[in-house]
Amino acid sequence: MRSPTPDISAFARLDFGRERRTGFGETVYGAGKTPEQLAKIFAAFRAKRLPALATRVSAEQAAAVAERISDVSYDAPSRTLVGAWRTRRKAPRLDGTVAVLAAGTADLPVAEEAAKTVEFFGAGVRRLYDVGIAGLHRLLDVIGDVRRADVVIAAAGMEGALPSVVAGLVSAPVIALPTSVGYGCGAGGVAAALAMLSSCAEGVTVVNIDNGFGAAVAACRILRTRKPRR
């Protein structure tokens, strides 16, 4: 197959050439796709022996795909689906470690989407969960671990203060990851997202609410920039 953009049943043009352009292979956003569509897409990846990752996959979707393709692996907390086949090409190891922080227990699904995606792209992950700022000592207890990471992803809902506090304490890039945890005024992650965008700490960047995947890819883009391009 020559074209890097094959048609699959008239609904998708998989971008198998993306890795060449951006350094990261095509991945799949599961939400809004039928199980049939997801299964066909995974089959296309498997046919090419390419690594496959889908995010935002419900348990129902995953089960339906697994019925059609046996060698997939589903992680319920992060709602990620990974192709369990041997890929033709070695995943390029990214040099470095990403610290993934979560402010509270309810932020775990989003933090795990980030952590699993970082691992999929071949970098190291250090998980530091339930370190929200209401009990500052919890964060200060682990700040040494955070400082040893090359990139920091800080997930928080509610008032979203965690990345602001962290960015004042470390020199690494800090990616703020708002989660939809919260209620009332600013519900659905809006308060957290606005607070992160308005951070008085310098150089914090932000991804969309619950976008653990995006935070992870941003972290991997950073790790990738660390060494001479080949």
Add this chain to the structure above:
Amino acid sequence: MRSPTPDISAFARLDFGRERRTGFGETVYGAGKTPEQLAKIFAAFRAKRLPALATRVSAEQAAAVAERISDVSYDAPSRTLVGAWRTRRKAPRLDGTVAVLAAGTADLPVAEEAAKTVEFFGAGVRRLYDVGIAGLHRLLDVIGDVRRADVVIAAAGMEGALPSVVAGLVSAPVIALPTSVGYGCGAGGVAAALAMLSSCAEGVTVVNIDNGFGAAVAACRILRTRKPRR
């Protein structure tokens, strides 16, 4: 004059009986009043030898009032105007101290409105400014002072994280005071206000953006509740 609600030129019904009901005398919200109206209101207070405080008073308004009534005193940073006459009745001293924190230099006008109002109602104030969370040590340096206060008012714009961090470190009531400092998404104090309402720290209460006066009255209501009512 018998009625506690005299008419002044058909535009205001001053509530001179309010102190009896709520413990706090009538005060004046300056915004939206003409200098003539303000001057007439201050004259009514002076005639009764009652303490007078107006907030949100512009320099222009203050000058216009001062032309008509000489014994007023204007504080430009906090935009407060106070009757400088001797009052008939001793201001009841409130027992206790309010710590007024400000995250950044730009939050000072609002913090000062709070501080000046607390002083007007007869309680002590401890000012602790520019202690925002991007440089956490600045807050930790003064946390002992904060802990010695009976009530804490924490003013912050931008991401508004200061009261959340403080409330995890002290046992006193913490009143979060969002300021309109900020820009872009969440501008005008919206990010700060939402973050404070969404605080993961327990028992933080919030007043409206830039409402230093309201935070101060709330603090004084708390100080007043501390002792047996007479």
Add this chain to the structure above:
Amino acid sequence: MRSPTPDISAFARLDFGRERRTGFGETVYGAGKTPEQLAKIFAAFRAKRLPALATRVSAEQAAAVAERISDVSYDAPSRTLVGAWRTRRKAPRLDGTVAVLAAGTADLPVAEEAAKTVEFFGAGVRRLYDVGIAGLHRLLDVIGDVRRADVVIAAAGMEGALPSVVAGLVSAPVIALPTSVGYGCGAGGVAAALAMLSSCAEGVTVVNIDNGFGAAVAACRILRTRKPRR
């Protein structure tokens, strides 16, 4: 166990030292936690013989916890779950009474979350429900009861006018508690919350929509400030 921040299965760092710092023991926000997580957390509290309170607990969650830990007690209207074991340490009685007002019948679940939390922390509660301002005499009938309380929590949805009217009639601190009761423009408690923040009555402070727990902790912080700290 020495550390005040033990890890529980990699998802939570319980802050058993919080009481020392803030005067209030750790509590649990139930929303977004799996029954397994909740059960493990309650087990940790029981192991330490510490009082345990979880809020925002659904009937399903409560049943699942109760299956694992028999001595818990669930209150359906307020959605609170309390550890029914004998605690090692006497709950410090807070001196004073909190009046909990609710504007309408639909506001009861939120008001009850507040009332139950106040009781958990050891203060007295006076419930005054269905006293909304559309029938002002209902409020005026009970205003004597409100005045005898040390702190007032006023819960209201819809137009959220109750705390503003109450604050003009009493001298105690008034905590405005917006509820998500309402529909259309300003639905979900937004109208009530904005109205409370914009109150023309002085010194009203506000918590987030439906945050009965937070209003209660704020009330208890106030009661605690009433006496000399030991």
Add this chain to the structure above:
Amino acid sequence: MRSPTPDISAFARLDFGRERRTGFGETVYGAGKTPEQLAKIFAAFRAKRLPALATRVSAEQAAAVAERISDVSYDAPSRTLVGAWRTRRKAPRLDGTVAVLAAGTADLPVAEEAAKTVEFFGAGVRRLYDVGIAGLHRLLDVIGDVRRADVVIAAAGMEGALPSVVAGLVSAPVIALPTSVGYGCGAGGVAAALAMLSSCAEGVTVVNIDNGFGAAVAACRILRTRKPRR
């Protein structure tokens, strides 16, 4: 001139036939019109000897019109401009009285726009100002006056609770008139408007923020419906 819709310099089609259709003559919304346009429109009214009212007229606009047409009369507080000429036709007196309430002094310009408009259309007005709900006795002092009115217009900014409280106390139609007085969350009258739309009091209707004119016309429509149509 036959057509009821004459063109004036290609920018306006005055609806001189409106009174026949809706019972109320054409009036002019001043905002966004040049002084030349306003002057030409007033000239057209004068030529037909019809009563003329323009609202939202700035002092500058009014001065510019008055330079061209001498017999106009401007009221600065309400920003209304009225044709001071004798009209061909007797203004039909509307039978009844409208009570115009204002919560605070800053609400007066809007309340006066309403009052002046009611007077223009020939009904009686009873002004009751500075009766906001933070000092409930101020409203209760005048509630008898309110009850004697046929229609009530209640103007309020801030938390906008006045019409809700009033509607629980009277049987007449209550038109809620939110004003742009306020700041921070819910600034510009948004909190007041949402609160009025969400009123728990029955049968309150609402006009747009600062729309004193619209409230007045609605009141006059009601007065007009009171008697047998001829």
Add this chain to the structure above:
Amino acid sequence: MRSPTPDISAFARLDFGRERRTGFGETVYGAGKTPEQLAKIFAAFRAKRLPALATRVSAEQAAAVAERISDVSYDAPSRTLVGAWRTRRKAPRLDGTVAVLAAGTADLPVAEEAAKTVEFFGAGVRRLYDVGIAGLHRLLDVIGDVRRADVVIAAAGMEGALPSVVAGLVSAPVIALPTSVGYGCGAGGVAAALAMLSSCAEGVTVVNIDNGFGAAVAACRILRTRKPRR
């Protein structure tokens, strides 16, 4: 029982004296009440032989109430529940007719809530449905009927233009009733509500989205003002 505000099981204070004050008896907002609460409230009305109306009652709630109290009558489209017992007191007939217009078929449930409420309070109703402005002739076909009504309620979702067009064609009071019909930008009735508040037609007043009940009570307040008060 002397007091006009009896307690029902600690959750409601029925305002049986409301009719005396406002001319309209107490009614019940069904949303957020348990079937037990609803049933007890209806029982209290029946015990006093007073007319009873509840709105926003789901089919489930209605069935549960009907199990406990046999003589209630439920109308599914309008979701209203009415006490079917003979009332002690004759419903005061309101003199006049309310035209209830609906722009589209999907607006019927809200329009019917209005119509049923008007009928409950004893006035006449003229239903004119599916007369939205996209096919103007449908409205013009029935405009004579509209003109013969004393008050007009115009329900519309989507762009909410119906009341604006109607108010330019009739002299009676026009109450704009936005419905939650619509989607996308301005979904949930927000576009309609904003458009109605911003109407360029004079004297339109607005109730909250889907508040057919409130529109009806406002119409009845108007009808009631039509005659000399006794």
Add this chain to the structure above:
Amino acid sequence: MRSPTPDISAFARLDFGRERRTGFGETVYGAGKTPEQLAKIFAAFRAKRLPALATRVSAEQAAAVAERISDVSYDAPSRTLVGAWRTRRKAPRLDGTVAVLAAGTADLPVAEEAAKTVEFFGAGVRRLYDVGIAGLHRLLDVIGDVRRADVVIAAAGMEGALPSVVAGLVSAPVIALPTSVGYGCGAGGVAAALAMLSSCAEGVTVVNIDNGFGAAVAACRILRTRKPRR
């Protein structure tokens, strides 16, 4: 039947004369209609042998209609229901082709609603799906096809950039069709709709979120304007 606006069971006034006025026959918005109402409306169309199209029809609604009227045809992805009977009158063929673009797989249901509606009104459709701007070559691969169309409909959720990029590359009218695909800040299509309205590309027009039907009718209005009107 003479009148072009017959009443169907008091809930709908079908506008069978619309085609004469606007060139497009009456169609049906399925959302919010009961199956009974839908079935009666389709029966009315069939009785007149007119082409019938309903959009936003759920599978449940469609099944219920099909039970009553056998000759209807339902397309699940686009949620459109079409009358499968022979119509009295030849559908006027519209001269020209509409290119329907979709940025991602999840946008297909909306794009298909547009495509099916264009086909219903008798114009040609060229479907070009999954050509979002994250992989620009996918769009550039098909830009020749886009350029050969007479009108372009570009559907996109998320950041909604597709129509802006397309409009810079073609001279035909471009109708931007935001979809509700997306989450977090700007969820539900809000980000896409705002971006499309704010497009820096010239002459892009926008329809509401998910309004594939409206985009299609707009495209057909354009095709219709291409030739001399008869």
Add this chain to the structure above:
Amino acid sequence: MRSPTPDISAFARLDFGRERRTGFGETVYGAGKTPEQLAKIFAAFRAKRLPALATRVSAEQAAAVAERISDVSYDAPSRTLVGAWRTRRKAPRLDGTVAVLAAGTADLPVAEEAAKTVEFFGAGVRRLYDVGIAGLHRLLDVIGDVRRADVVIAAAGMEGALPSVVAGLVSAPVIALPTSVGYGCGAGGVAAALAMLSSCAEGVTVVNIDNGFGAAVAACRILRTRKPRR
């Protein structure tokens, strides 16, 4: 100069090749440009003898440009600046007429921006102003003129109902142009824009608030599609 994208002083890359691609020459968005930048850009157009149009040009900007380049022509009401030199190439006449409707006098500046832009691109314009729907006969008086146009642009602020009513009466494409005329809830054109996007009339498309230029280009794109391109 070969490249179609020359750099002008490092701040602009004029797209002189745009006409070839999209059929419309490069134009200039004046807002946010310094007079120096505008003057340099106009000089570049003049040097190439290309037609030049800038929109959103303030009187100050225009004067500053005119000082540097004498042969420009400024239209104050529409804030458009046009190069008054002879262009090398004949403006291609677009076949057809665009009806530009404005609901009120205050909408004229935006409507004129549209009209002037249509004329710049070589099509005919029919202006029909002050035909808002509050006086429906004003629109019905001119509907024949509207029907004779090939494309309709309908500008309206406030409740924005004009395009919805028009689209039900004509078969041509209707472009809804919301203006920022209005105040209070839905101010700045938001109510109008939402109403237009939510229009119950079929096939209305919308441009951004006050974007007369965009509406005009969209209309010209439509005219251009009408016949074989030469």
Add this chain to the structure above:
Amino acid sequence: MRSPTPDISAFARLDFGRERRTGFGETVYGAGKTPEQLAKIFAAFRAKRLPALATRVSAEQAAAVAERISDVSYDAPSRTLVGAWRTRRKAPRLDGTVAVLAAGTADLPVAEEAAKTVEFFGAGVRRLYDVGIAGLHRLLDVIGDVRRADVVIAAAGMEGALPSVVAGLVSAPVIALPTSVGYGCGAGGVAAALAMLSSCAEGVTVVNIDNGFGAAVAACRILRTRKPRR
């Protein structure tokens, strides 16, 4: 002076130790500071011979500071003020280049704030302006330059599509910088910010609207992470 947090006139606690902690020296947010405050702060930097940068400095502020401290240098387009003295310590050169892209001419001030800040911190900058996506070839012309950069900052207002298109074409980290350029729906940069947060391109991170400074510090944090820290 020992303490790293000296007090300046009670309004600021400069964090001279920040560089040690985060790798970036203290900088100054000029907005909301009085000229006196700014001057005192710059004097403190000069006294310590530290590099000084202030952003969001108006021409008035800059002139006032320059009066007091002669060796400062103001850049009007970017509104940055830099201390022009020799610093004690060599600025650590950051290894790498940041490409700063701007979609349109109006975005230049924000892009320049970013560029100047990157230069202040010692990294290289490549400016590529007016490369917005409406004329895609402008971007494609320079994409080679973009690809050679180590980090990309893409500034855009309006529909904010630039960073999404860029991120699909390069492998470096892409920081999206929304600007407040735009009007109407999504004005003030809201449309751009939402679109960037919702980007379908992977791994884009976002800073607040107009926050060129923040984007620059984020870029420098990334450059700093590239090699072993010295």
